[in-house]
Amino acid sequence: MNNDIMIIPTSQMTKEHRQLYLNADPDEQLVKQYLPRCSPFELRVDDELIGVILLEPLDKQTVEIKNLAIDPQWQHHGYGKALVQFAKRYARLHGASTLVVGTGSTSMASLLLYQKCGFRITNVDRDFFTRHYQQPIYENGIRLRDMVRLAMTVK
Template identity: 75%
Template sequence: MNNDIMIIPTGQMTPQHLKLYLNADPDEKLVRQYLPRCSPFELRVDDELVGVILLTPQDKQTVEIKNLSIDPQFQHHGYGMALVKFAKRYARLHGATSLVVGTGSTSVEPLLLYQKCGFRVVDVDRDFFIRNYRLPLYEHGIQLKDMIKLSCDI
């Protein structure tokens, strides 16, 4: 990551932003439902949109990463980790003591990223994706059913 990296509030949502949100959460209806409750930020590298993160307060002590996505061509360069570090700073500045996130039980890369960033598994929401998504989701040839909830003290 030697390029000029900026993480800034998202001004106007463009089709490119939506594409990134849908990369992390493929149900556009759900994304559009939670988007108004979130603080959106974008990660730009040399002024190119590379990633997005949506943060939302859960209560006075907790901020949730609702959506985090890096453009596939820029993955594995530390940009996801940079967004998680930003989320921790954001949460601290807003008086939170913990940062939480939920991801699919078959979402290997996000699970690894969050654990590398100090998150620990705190719960499993069984059948979350069956209850909340109209169509079945598959990752790595496995139907996604359960949400893994992770938390990190900040």
């Protein structure tokens, strides 16, 4: 990450923003449902949009990473980690002590990222994706069924 990186609030919903949100969560209706409850931020490198994160306060002590996506051509360069670090600072600044995230049990890269950043698995929501998503999702050749929930202390 040698380039000029900025993580800034955004109210935009361009075609590029929409595609990034859908890269992380393929159900557009669900994204539209939780988007109004979230604080949206974009990650730009040399003024190019390459990532997004949606942060949702769940209560006074907890902030959830609701959606985090990096453009596929920019993945594995530390930008996802930069967004997680940003989320930790955001949670602390808003008085929260816990940062949580949920991701698919077949989302190996996401699970690895979150654990490298200090998250610990708290539980598994069995059949979450079969209950909440109309269309089956396949990742790494496996049908996604379960959500893995992770948390970390930020204070």
